[in-house]
Amino acid sequence: GYINETNVKEVYLQILRGRDGRDGVPGRDGVKGERGDKGEKGETGPVGQAGPKSGGVVYTRWGRKSCPTGAELLYEGITGSNYDGHSGGGANYVCLPKVPQYMSTYEPSGFSQIYGTEYDNVNGVFSGKDNHNAPCAVCYTSTKSVKLMIPARTSCPSSWTIEYKGYLMAECFNKKTNAIYECVDENPESIDGSGANNNGAQLCFALSTCYSLPCPPYLNNRPITCVMCTK
Ligand SMILES: [Ca+2]
Ligand SMILES: [Ca+2]
Numbered sequence: 001g002y003i004n005e006t007n008v009k010e011v012y013l014q015i016l017r018g019r020d021g022r023d024g025v026p027g028r029d030g031v032k033g034e035r036g037d038k039g040e041k042g043e044t045g046p047v048g049q050a051g052p053k054s055g056g057v058v059y060t061r062w063g064r065k066s067c068p069t070g071a072e073l074l075y076e077g078i079t080g081s082n083y084d085g086h087s088g089g090g091a092n093y094v095c096l097p098k099v100p101q102y103m104s105t106y107e108p109s110g111f112s113q114i115y116g117t118e119y120d121n122v123n124g125v126f127s128g129k130d131n132h133n134a135p136c137a138v139c140y141t142s143t144k145s146v147k148l149m150i151p152a153r154t155s156c157p158s159s160w161t162i163e164y165k166g167y168l169m170a171e172c173f174n175k176k177t178n179a180i181y182e183c184v185d186e187n188p189e190s191i192d193g194s195g196a197n198n199n200g201a202q203l204c205f206a207l208s209t210c211y212s213l214p215c216p217p218y219l220n221n222r223p224i225t226c227v228m229c230t231k
Contacts, residue, residue, distance in 0.1 A: 055145025057230050060095050060138050061164050062203075063119075063188030067139035068163050078191060079117040079134040081201035084175035088112050092180045093201070095136035115200025119188065120172055122205065125223060126188050133194035134184070134203055139163070144230040149183050152208070152218075156229035165227040172204035181206060183226035 058074065067073045080096045082089030089112035096114070119129045144161070154165045166186040171179040184203060205223040 056140065056142045057144045057147045058138065058140050059147050059149075059163065059228055059230075060136050060182075061185055061228070062093070062095075062136050062169075062182045063134050063166065063185040064137050064164070065135045065189050067137050070143075070161075071139040071141045071163065074138040074140050077136045077138065079136045079201075079203070080114040081117050081171070081179055082177045083113050083115045084171060084177050084199065084201055086112065087176050089114075089177065091178055093117060093136075093182055093203075095138050116191075116194070116198065117201040117203055118194075118197070118199065120202035120204050122203075125167065125205070129188060129190060131195055131197040132190035133198075135189055135191050141230060146231050148229045148231075149226060150229060151181065151183075151226050152224050153227050154225050156227055160229040160231045163228040163230055165225065168206045168224040168226040169203040170206055172202050175202065177201075183228055 061067060062079065065076045075095075075097050077095035077097050079093050081093045082091070094114065116133050118131050118133050119126055121130065123130045141163075147163075148156075148160070150156070151168050156162050164183075164185050166184045166188075168181050169184045170181045171177055179201070182203075207221045208218045208224050210218065210220045
């Protein structure tokens with residue numbers, strides 16, 4: 001009950017001070033920290049699975065019935081090409097399988113014709129092979145991925161493999177048709193019983209000349225060599 005000036009001051013001060021801070025709201029988030037140092041590089045992962053196999057090489061060994069060691073024989077065949085008296089037809093030699101498979105029986109009035117192919121004027125190099133017909137072998141090597149036939153060489157670039165070497169041949173110069181140059185094996189074989197002169201298509205040596213070729217090193221009228229290379 002006793003009120004004096006001191007008591008009144010005390011009550012006022014209590015009101016002015018207010019309550020303690022317990023009722024305040026939590027503070028906001030702090031400022032973001034600086035970025036840490038980059039970690040060390042992890043270990044190399046395991047080697048992935050091998051991708052799909054690519055490549056493998058197919059080539060024709062002209063003049064032979066078998067493939068070189070290391071190559072698989074896909075088929076043995078008969079060299080065929082356009083008749084030397086015709087100017088139409090294909091320019092390439094084809095390695096015809098020994099046993100054909102036909103489909104249509106139709107005989108058109110317009111056509112080209114495939115003939116057998118004889119070695120022509122070759123006895124000086126391929127002894128006794130004149131007029132013999134040329135076999136061929138289609139060869140596959142799965143361990144290689146590219147092939148290259150080099151004319152006028154008997155060796156391959158370093159790290160390449162020689163599949164076979166021989167002579168560059170095509171149709172003879174005085175015939176109506178022409179043909180793509182092919183590399184005929186240096187030791188050609190004959191199709192059995194084919195020694196008669198039946199003509200049709202020919203394989204003649206391609207000779208180097210000194211007309212617009214640099215001589216030497218090229219020589220006039222020499223059979224040009226060739227080599228089949230793979231890698
Ligand atoms: Ca013949
Ligand atoms: Ca002939």
